Amino acid sequence: MFHISDFFLCSVSTGLDMEFTGLHSAFPQNNKPSLFDSPTEWYLKARRSVQRFTVSQFGLAIFSNENSNKYVVHSYNFFLFPSTFGVMDAEFTLSASSIQFLSHYGFDYNKFLKDGIPYMNELQEKSLSQHLLAGSWKVCSVLDRDKMKKAIDEVTCWIAAAEEEETMILQDLSGIQMFEVQLVLRRALKNVWTQPLGDNEVMVKKVSPQHRWLLENSSHDSCQKELILMSARGFTNLFQALVKAKKPLVGHNMLMDLLHLHDKFYKPLPESYEEFKRNIHSLFPVLIDTKTVTKSIWKKYPLPRVSNLLEVYEALCSNLNPTDPTCPVIVLASDCSRYAEKKSPHEAGYDAFLCGSVLLKVAHLLLCRSTGVAAEADPSFSEYLGALVKYLNKVHFIRGGVSSINFSGVDAPCRRSPLLVVCVQGWRGLNERHIYQELKALCRFDVKRLSENQFILLSSKFKHARLALRDYKDHPNLQISLYRHWRHSPHVNCLLQVSSIVALWSLLAFILGGAPCHSVITTNPMVWRTQALCVCVDL
Numbered sequence: 001m002f003h004i005s006d007f008f009l010c011s012v013s014t015g016l017d018m019e020f021t022g023l024h025s026a027f028p029q030n031n032k033p034s035l036f037d038s039p040t041e042w043y044l045k046a047r048r049s050v051q052r053f054t055v056s057q058f059g060l061a062i063f064s065n066e067n068s069n070k071y072v073v074h075s076y077n078f079f080l081f082p083s084t085f086g087v088m089d090a091e092f093t094l095s096a097s098s099i100q101f102l103s104h105y106g107f108d109y110n111k112f113l114k115d116g117i118p119y120m121n122e123l124q125e126k127s128l129s130q131h132l133l134a135g136s137w138k139v140c141s142v143l144d145r146d147k148m149k150k151a152i153d154e155v156t157c158w159i160a161a162a163e164e165e166e167t168m169i170l171q172d173l174s175g176i177q178m179f180e181v182q183l184v185l186r187r188a189l190k191n192v193w194t195q196p197l198g199d200n201e202v203m204v205k206k207v208s209p210q211h212r213w214l215l216e217n218s219s220h221d222s223c224q225k226e227l228i229l230m231s232a233r234g235f236t237n238l239f240q241a242l243v244k245a246k247k248p249l250v251g252h253n254m255l256m257d258l259l260h261l262h263d264k265f266y267k268p269l270p271e272s273y274e275e276f277k278r279n280i281h282s283l284f285p286v287l288i289d290t291k292t293v294t295k296s297i298w299k300k301y302p303l304p305r306v307s308n309l310l311e312v313y314e315a316l317c318s319n320l321n322p323t324d325p326t327c328p329v330i331v332l333a334s335d336c337s338r339y340a341e342k343k344s345p346h347e348a349g350y351d352a353f354l355c356g357s358v359l360l361k362v363a364h365l366l367l368c369r370s371t372g373v374a375a376e377a378d379p380s381f382s383e384y385l386g387a388l389v390k391y392l393n394k395v396h397f398i399r400g401g402v403s404s405i406n407f408s409g410v411d412a413p414c415r416r417s418p419l420l421v422v423c424v425q426g427w428r429g430l431n432e433r434h435i436y437q438e439l440k441a442l443c444r445f446d447v448k449r450l451s452e453n454q455f456i457l458l459s460s461k462f463k464h465a466r467l468a469l470r471d472y473k474d475h476p477n478l479q480i481s482l483y484r485h486w487r488h489s490p491h492v493n494c495l496l497q498v499s500s501i502v503a504l505w506s507l508l509a510f511i512l513g514g515a516p517c518h519s520v521i522t523t524n525p526m527v528w529r530t531q532a533l534c535v536c537v538d539l
Helices: 002-009 039-052 096-104 109-115 122-134 142-159 177-188 209-216 225-233 236-245 255-266 273-283 290-297 309-319 348-371 381-387 432-439 462-471 490-513 525-538
Strands: 013-020 055-067 070-079 167-170 192-197 201-206 249-251 287-289 329-332 394-396 404-406 420-424 446-451 454-458 478-482
Touching (some): 002 236, 013 255, 122 225, 142 167, 142 177, 177 192, 249 348, 255 273, 255 394, 287 290, 290 348, 290 394, 348 381, 432 446, 432 454
Parallel strands (some): 013 249, 070 329
Antiparallel strands (some): 013 055, 055 070, 394 404, 420 478, 446 454
């Protein structure tokens, strides 16, 4: 793992992609993102989803500019699994649709469950460190507990007849179990010492109390707290190297990736949306979302409108002039050549490679088109970044009132299709889902109740609004029109009603205030009411 981190230092950018056990949780109710959500509202919903799901696969593609316009790519694919070291025992949710989707593309769930690399965030590391210092070691994993029991039984049987300095070997240990078995044995038996041998064996030696004390205070102890924490951090060590390098981080539609990066490897997601933005910008000062870039250039250049990452890559490959000597040449390193021979969509390592490649190709396209001519010399990577400056740190916002999240500034609102209002007549008991089902054959809207018989509609596409206005113009039960705040807002209507009542009473007070009130006793009820009204007005 450490040789990979060395590539960060000499790289120009790193492509990133992640796969998850799910995207958007249905729990609690109404947690599904909506077009009506502000970025803050969307973040709070996404935060709850990120806390329920986990990262199953992590892809990194490290791009190095070897000479002129040649870029060599080292692409890696990691299966991850939450750490079960000591007291740590994470809970996470699996989404059936996500499992089905990844299985269709050949995702190996056995590798995820059996061989996944552990990881932890800073809060989990702090908790683990405190348990190590206190010596309150506990093994939560049932599988690890069985291993520990077997190891203790073997050592207990052996040590009764063993002489001092005699040794035995414990075999078939893996990963973090190498540390766990040593910590458990040292705690349970005061006359043994342990030492790892290779990757899956531990040597156990019978020693005197004096020898044990010397070994415990030796700088060569394999169970020192720092070594245990480094092993338990697992993939987080690589994440920290990525953060330290401060190189541009490239993704495609990468907002969920950034949420999981923060939550799983840095700190639990904060409640504040603005704090999340500040933290990410501190970790990764330069973010480039190829979804934001390509969505913008589709409007300016004669390219097919596609959103799938592989289709975007292929569209750019076909558009760039293959005879242009200044066009970036992207070569996979010899130990990562599998992706050059076979397409592997939705495998994190391959998609990370596509992200970095799309960045270079679209940057070259923008650089050439900005001058109106092909580049005369091989453009440097800094020149490519210059061509992309308006897109830096602007990450595509999936559903909401802004087109992108600006991690280095204020989120700018986007141009949206108009709000529509549905007035229901003669169709009792309708809710948001009924309205959605009624309209989905024609067009897609997010629906929000406005009043008992009114609903607001919002679509991400202007043509959907036009279709709904046209086709439901004369509908007997659902009348769709443009939403006017002064006309349809319940708050405005309530204010208008209150204002009308106040104005009416003021008028009556003005009219009746000028009429004399006589203190004459009468049995006429109409007179009583008039007198009472006069008294109220006078007061």
